[in-house]
Amino acid sequence: xxxxxxxxxxxxxxxxxxxxxxxxxxxxxxxxxxxxxxxxxxxxxxxxxxxxxxxxxxxxxxxxxxxxxxxxxxxxxxxxxxxxxxxxxxxxxxxxxxxxxxxxxxxxxxxxxxxxxxxxxxxxxxxxxxxxxxxxxxxxxxxxxxxxxxxxxxxxxxxxxxxxxxxxxxxxxxxxxxxxxxx
Numbered sequence: 001x002x003x004x005x006x007x008x009x010x011x012x013x014x015x016x017x018x019x020x021x022x023x024x025x026x027x028x029x030x031x032x033x034x035x036x037x038x039x040x041x042x043x044x045x046x047x048x049x050x051x052x053x054x055x056x057x058x059x060x061x062x063x064x065x066x067x068x069x070x071x072x073x074x075x076x077x078x079x080x081x082x083x084x085x086x087x088x089x090x091x092x093x094x095x096x097x098x099x100x101x102x103x104x105x106x107x108x109x110x111x112x113x114x115x116x117x118x119x120x121x122x123x124x125x126x127x128x129x130x131x132x133x134x135x136x137x138x139x140x141x142x143x144x145x146x147x148x149x150x151x152x153x154x155x156x157x158x159x160x161x162x163x164x165x166x167x168x169x170x171x172x173x174x175x176x177x178x179x180x181x182x183x
Contacts, residue, residue, distance in 0.1 A: 009057040012064040016138050022122035023047060023142055027149040029120065030111075035157070046156070047149045050100075056148070059099050063137030071134040086129065086136040097140035101147050108144075108151035115143035 013020075028043040050056055069075045070083035082090040094116065101108040119127050119139070123146070126139035 005054065005057045005061075006051065009051070009060040012061055016064055016067065016126075016135065017133075018122065018126070018138065018142055020044070020047065023145050023149070026115075026121040026123065026142075027146045027153075030115075030146070031150055031153055038153070043149065043153070046152045047145065050103075050145060050148045050152060053100075053103055055103060056100050056145070059096055059144075060141055063093070063096055063141045067134045067137050070136065071132070083136045084134055086134075090136070093137045093140045096137060097144035100141070100144035101151070104148045104151035104155065107154055108147045111147035111150050112144055115146055116140065119143075 024040060024044045024047055027047060028038060028040055031038045031043060066075075066083060070080060073080065073084070075083060081087070083093075086093070097116075098109060098112065101112045115123055123139050123143045126135040126142060129135055
């Protein structure tokens with residue numbers, strides 16, 4: 001489903017040099033470590049589903065605006081320095097990114113931690129802040145998009161697997177009696 005919010009977030013990603021294909025590539029590379037048969041199309045479909053979430057789109061827009069304002073030098077101090085230099089103890093960039101991972105649970109959060117540390121592909125490229133660009137929020141947001149995509153794929157792959165089945169109804173249970181003790 002496309003709407004104004006979706007289009008605005010897509011444009012914001014493009015302004016920051018983030019292509020959907022680059023995000024999909026990182027997700028696929030990591031997914032293939034466990035499931036070599038995963039296709040680029042499958043990874044892209046899951047990322048597109050992540051990008052349908054309103055919370056994700058607002059997180060992207062918020063982070064992009066803050067990076068752009070810092071890049072332009074228009075934030076008030078001490079925020080300007082913290083964001084422009086990506087201070088390690090600032091941490092709000094990770095908190096905003098985890099708002100995306102929280103949608104898909106602990107699996108997504110764990111993946112985000114891995115991606116934030118390893119910084120593969122486009123995540124690492126964004127983290128380097130080349131040519132005066134500020135990507136304090138963008139690298140973490142992209143890592144969160146990858147993490148959420150991976151978690152969504154894992155949830156989808158496990159759908160139905162490991163679910164509890166209905167317990168068999170014994171004659172005792174039908175009569176309201178507790179189950180007989182085994183022994």
